[in-house]
Every structure is written in structure tokens, then in C-alpha cells.
């Protein structure tokens with residue numbers, strides 16, 4: 307599903323965010339990206355939906371090398387990838403329903419599809435009955451659930467999460483993790499960057515560890531260390 | 532497709548509301564620039580009418596020296612007849628002593644002293660010459676010089692001073708109004724560019740999310756470009772309304788002028804104003820599209 311081949315990414319001559327990174331992630335896998343702050347986790351995730359492009363190497367997503375994909379194809383790549391962020395990135399002037407519907411609206415999904423799929427996904431993330439609230443009327447955990455719903459509503463092949471529990475207390479974070487686990491069980495590949503030791507240690511999924519841009523460990527059913 | 536349309540229209544309308552003052556400034560500026568642009572075209576057209584009328588109806592008068600014999604008159608007549616045959620002169624007419632005296636009676640009715648000085652022995656007879664239609668001012672001048680070379684010709688008059696004046700006025704008016712509308716249209720393009728930039732900055736979070744979930748650049752861009760297009764078009768509509776009103780008032784006002792003053796030719800009633808109206812709307816739309824298109828492409832990476 308995802309393959310990195312000898313990828314090197316630098317932001318300037320001094321800052322090399324990734325150095326000669328390679329890995330292979332199969333369809334339906336759940337992978338944690340761990341490592342100290344500044345080790346290149348977010349950079350790695352941004353390479354996958356082509357927010358960034360590496361200087362060297364190849365990035366394969368769903369069978370295509372996205373490095374030399376023409377810009378006009380990038381939106382179609384991104385429709386296959388859901389994104390979740392530490393700060394949720396919800397639109398404050400839109401309701402829960404509208405925030406999720408927005409992801410379908412802007413890729414041209416017809417109204418009747420939106421009316422049917424948005425309530426279903428809100429139900430899945432446990433927000434049924436809160437469709438008409440605005441983000442500021444929700445707890446942090448609930449806001450993150452909205453963002454998960456938005457990332458998942460178009461049934462992407464891959465879900466990318468950059469420290470999704472970073473702003474949440476442990477219990478709430480665990481709730482989000484159960485949700486991601488459920489989504490993963492539907493066949494969606496999940497790649498998640500995290501600092502949360504407890505979560506990595508309890509989930510026992512594959513762990514890829516970065517240190518200063520270099521992959522120093524790639525372990526099935528790993529722990530945080 | 533339908534949901535896409537409602538999305539676009541909703542976003543475009545929201546953009547207007549979000550940004551009322553800047554939008555108003557952009558629309559007013561484009562309206563004023565387009566109005567001046569339209570008036571420039573109308574004024575040009577009015578002057579063209581006027582010049583054509585002067586040139587078409589102009590008479591040249593060749594005064595023959597008093598006491599010229601018949602063979603001298605015959606020579607001038609045959610020269611003019613040649614020009615009629617080659618098409619440079621439409622027609623000519625000899626005005627003999629009696630005719631000239633009758634003319635003098637009429638022209639000098641208010642000046643009896645001068646009239647008393649003229650009699651059969653000293654009044655110059657004259658040829659009235661109508662040059663061919665739509666001749667250039669320069670050509671008329673050449674014609675005048677050539678008549679002055681002929682023997683027995685005392686002097687030649689031509690309404691060239693008026694032609695000169697009109698030509699100068701036309702050049703003056705169109706140079707400065709053209710400068711004005713170009714500058715103002717540039718300003719309105721910049722203002723539209725700025726409103727769109729502000730609108731995109733206000734919505735950078737939404738644009739970020741749209742890009743992440745895979746909206747195409749065109750999908751993101753179109754509401755903004757439509758917003759600019761509508762601003763330009765609204766400016767165009769205001770300009771067309773004002774222009775038609777001004778033209779109507781002018782046409783009304785000019786009717787009070789005497790027909791002979793030539794001012795009556797300075798109106799545009801032949802339908803040309805509708806052509807100008809369409810040109811104005813097209814220009815307004817174009818300026819709006821260019822201003823917003825550049826902004827929308829340039830600031831998509833917010």
C-alpha cells in the first residue's frame with residue numbers, strides 16, 4: 307500500500323529531516339511512527355499525501371510513485387488518504403455535520419449521498435445527536451472524533467494521524483485509539499505518529515522509530531522503548 | 532453537479548458579505564473607470580460625426596480677381612471640370628456678378644457701409660466648389676493651394692480653421708480621457724485582486740482543509756474568480772447605466788442648439804452606444820477575471 311525507497315528529504319542544507327528512509331506497509335496494517343521531537347515523523351507523513359516532495363528516493367502509494375505525479379492528479383491521491391491532526395483543524399464556523407459534509411461537498415459528492423453517509427459516520431464515531439453543535443461546544447475528545455469522521459467519511463484506503471491524542475487526556479486518548487483500531491479493522495491502513503508511550507505499549511502494533519531522520523528500528527508488535 | 536453549483540454560488544455570496552467595504556470600493560472604481568472608458572468612445576464617435584459633416588458639406592470658395600476676362604474664367608472652369616471628371620471634386624458652380632451682388636446683399640445685410648463699397652465693377656466673382664465626399668483635411672488643404680496657383684485667382688477660402696479646431700479638440704479629449712480610464716482600470720484590477728486576496732486569507736483554514744481532502748485547485752479557485760468577475764460586471768452595469776443616462780441628457784440638451792452650430796452632430800444616437808455598452812460589460816468582466824484569477828492562483832498556497 308505504501309512503500310518508501312531510500313527517501314531523503316531536507317528543508318535546507320543544514321536541516322535534513324529524513325535520511326535514506328525505506329519501508330513497506332501492507333494494506334490493512336497499523337503502524338506507529340515514534341521518535342523524539344524533530345526526528346522527522348511529521349515530515350514522513352507529509353510525504354505520503356504529497357504536501358512535501360523528497361530530493362531523492364521514491365514514494366509509492368496505492369501502486370503509484372507519487373513523486374512525479376502531475377499536480378492535477380494530487381487531489382485524487384488525497385481522496386484516498388484521510389488526515390487527522392493534533393489540533394483537529396475543524397472549521398469553527400461550521401457545525402459538526404457541516405464539517406464532515408464539507409469533505410464530501412468539495413469533492414463533488416451528490417447531496418443525497420452526503421445526507422446518508424455523514425450521519426452514518428457520525429454514528430460510528432459516537433457523535434450521534436451532536437450534529438448541530440459547533441466545535442467550540444464540544445470537548446477536545448469530541449472535536450477529535452469529528453475530525454476522525456471527516457477523515458473517514460470518504461472511506462479512504464489510508465488514514466494518516468499526526469499525534470491525534472497529543473492534546474487529550476489519557477482516557478479520552480484511549481477512546482480515540484479504540485476508534486482508530488475499529489477503522490483499521492475495516493481494512494483501512496493506519497499510519498500514526500505519536501509520543502504516547504502507553505498507547506504504543508498497549509496496542510502492540512508495528513513500530514517504526516526515527517532518530518534525527520534515520521529509521522533506527524522497525525519492529526512488528528513493538529513497544530515504545 | 533447541482534451541489535457543486537449551489538456550493539459555488541453560496542461561497543461567492545458569502546464572500547461579498549464578508550468583505551463589504553473592499554468589495555464596494557472595487558465595484559465603484561471599476562464603474563468609474565468603465566464609465567470614463569465608455570464616454571471616451573462616445574466622444575470620439577461624436578467628433579467623428581462632426582468632422583464627417585464638416586468635410587462632407589464643406590464648400591471651398593475661389594474668388595476670381597475683379598475684371599478677369601472670359602478666357603480666364605474658362606480656364607478655371609475647365610480645370611475644375613477636369614477634377615469633377617477624376618472624382619476629386621463633386622460639383623462646382625460659377626457665381627457671376629449678379630449672383631455675387633445678391634450674396635453680398637445677404638451676407639452684408641448687417642453691414643451697410645461695407646456693402647456700399649461694392650458694385651458691378653469691383654465685386655469679385657467666385658466659384659463655389661464642393662469637394663468629393665469624405666475627403667481628408669490634408670487633401671482639402673492641398674486642393675486649396677493648387678487653386679491659389681491658378682492665374683486670375685484672388686484668394687481661396689476653406690473652413691479649415693474649424694476643422695483644425697475640432698481635430699485638436701478630439702485629440703486632446705481622447706488623449707487625456709484614455710489616460711484616465713487606463714489608470715483607473717488598473718486601479719480597479721488591483722482593488723479586485725486585493726479583495727480576493729483578503730477573502731482567501733480569511734478562508735485559509737477552509738482552503739487548507741479543502742486541499743487536504745482532495746478538492747481540485749479549480750474547485751477552490753472558481754468561487755473566488757466568480758466573485759471577482761461579478762465585481763467587474765457590477766461595475767460594468769453601473770457604468771453602462773450612467774453612460775446611457777449621460778448620453779440621453781446630452782442628446783436632449785444639444786437639441787436646443789441651432790442646427791448650423793454643428794453641435795447637433797456631436798450626439799450618438801445611431802446605436803453605437805449599445806456597442807459601447809457591450810464593450811464596457813466585457814471589459815468589466817475581463818478586469819474582474821484577471822484580477823481575481825491572478826490572486827486565486829497566487830494565493831492558493833495559503
Ligand SMILES: Nc1ncnc2c1ncn2[C@@H]1O[C@H](COP(=O)(O)OP(=O)(O)OP(=O)(O)O)[C@@H](O)[C@H]1O
Pocket residue numbers: 317321322323341342343344345346347348349350
Ligand atoms: N516547513 C519546514 N521548514 C523547515 N524545516 C522544517 C519544516 N518542517 C520541519 N522542519 C524541520 O525538519 C525536522 C523534522 O521535523 P518534523 O516536524 O518532521 O519532526 P517531528 O518528528 O514531527 O517532531 P515533533 O514530534 O515535535 O512533531 C525538524 O528539524 C524541523 O525543524
Ligand SMILES: [Mg+2]
Pocket residue numbers: 347348349468
Ligand atoms: Mg510532528
